[in-house]
Amino acid sequence: MSDIATLGFDKEVQKRAKEYDWHRLKLSIVVFSLSFLAIILIIEFGISTALKDFITQYTSVEWVIIALFLLIGYSFVWVIMLPLNFYEDFLLEHKYDLSTQTGKSWIFDRLKGFMLSLVLILGVVEIVYYLLREVSEFWWIISWVFMTIFSIIMAYVAPVLLMPIFYKYEPISDDNLKKRLLGFADKANVKAVGVFKMKVGVKTKRAVGALAGLFRTRRIILSDTLLENYTTDEIEGIIGHELGHHVYKHIGKILIEGSMFMFLGLFLADQLMEGVIQYFEFKEISDIAALPLFGLFFAIFFMVISPIENTISRRAERQADQYELELVQKPDAFISSMTKLCDQNLRDADPHPIIEFLFYDHPSGKKRVEHAMEFKLNIQTNTVNMSIVGK
Numbered sequence: 001m002s003d004i005a006t007l008g009f010d011k012e013v014q015k016r017a018k019e020y021d022w023h024r025l026k027l028s029i030v031v032f033s034l035s036f037l038a039i040i041l042i043i044e045f046g047i048s049t050a051l052k053d054f055i056t057q058y059t060s061v062e063w064v065i066i067a068l069f070l071l072i073g074y075s076f077v078w079v080i081m082l083p084l085n086f087y088e089d090f091l092l093e094h095k096y097d098l099s100t101q102t103g104k105s106w107i108f109d110r111l112k113g114f115m116l117s118l119v120l121i122l123g124v125v126e127i128v129y130y131l132l133r134e135v136s137e138f139w140w141i142i143s144w145v146f147m148t149i150f151s152i153i154m155a156y157v158a159p160v161l162l163m164p165i166f167y168k169y170e171p172i173s174d175d176n177l178k179k180r181l182l183g184f185a186d187k188a189n190v191k192a193v194g195v196f197k198m199k200v201g202v203k204t205k206r207a208v209g210a211l212a213g214l215f216r217t218r219r220i221i222l223s224d225t226l227l228e229n230y231t232t233d234e235i236e237g238i239i240g241h242e243l244g245h246h247v248y249k250h251i252g253k254i255l256i257e258g259s260m261f262m263f264l265g266l267f268l269a270d271q272l273m274e275g276v277i278q279y280f281e282f283k284e285i286s287d288i289a290a291l292p293l294f295g296l297f298f299a300i301f302f303m304v305i306s307p308i309e310n311t312i313s314r315r316a317e318r319q320a321d322q323y324e325l326e327l328v329q330k331p332d333a334f335i336s337s338m339t340k341l342c343d344q345n346l347r348d349a350d351p352h353p354i355i356e357f358l359f360y361d362h363p364s365g366k367k368r369v370e371h372a373m374e375f376k377l378n379i380q381t382n383t384v385n386m387s388i389v390g391k
């Protein structure tokens, strides 16, 4: 831990960050195991089939059966999971002094999240089950095309329709910062990308900087908790990093990677689910009562591929860091903003390599600071060499 302190991280805060990380990890293992067990029990004890039979007493229209099955099933799961979510998202966040949110605001957010995800999941499930019924052999390829288009639309509307449901935001008003940004955008050959302030301070103490959106909705988003607590040099650095993501077209690349993984997931589902479904004595794959098994399959699939996705993401983050260091040329501001961000967000700056490989979508704070120090050393050496040559 000592070298972490010499890099500028707060030793005590970092100790708490490690503790917090372990707490969350243990919790997610419990949540996953319980969900796994619950789905198997729901299927084994015929609860899923009973729900479908109950609904079919009232209607025989396929899409209505699916909608009601999902509405009842999803609401049930949501209520069951609520205490665990409350512990993880509210109590734990307050215990570690990360949250500023009131209980009322939290439950309100949960309800909004529930409605939103219900509508989105319903859309996806209705279309996939329609394809399973109508074009059974190629359901997965057409589903893949649909999912890819769906994820592009989601990326496009996220900053203008989805994120404002939870956080208010507005274009930044600081003229000085705006001017500097335009200078960078010019230097980076980027035409127009707006910078927005997101008001997260009423809910969390964490600081956030991100690039979001596609085409005309593309924008850099900085939280109020960041804009209010960081120096102009540090904020400039963070904007430079986000510009790096923009220049390297990382959002587009993430969408393509996501689409490729989705192709693999749907292909595997097509190959494996038939057998699984027969094992649990369902007549056909398009039986809506088998939906929890599909859910379980994709939960496992995404868990297995997440270290690969994280590795790709860490590489993109390194690229954006390098881009920022070269564009802004202020490694000291980079280093101080990095140590501040890790401490503020209670992010373990020096995780075990296995933990970093499995769960970290950004390189560890320690690695990022060391990288900036190397960069600083290089420009210093170059300056000395140049001045020797100049003499």
Ligand SMILES: [Zn+2]
Binding pocket: 241, 242, 245, 317, 320
């Ligand atoms: Zn980034």
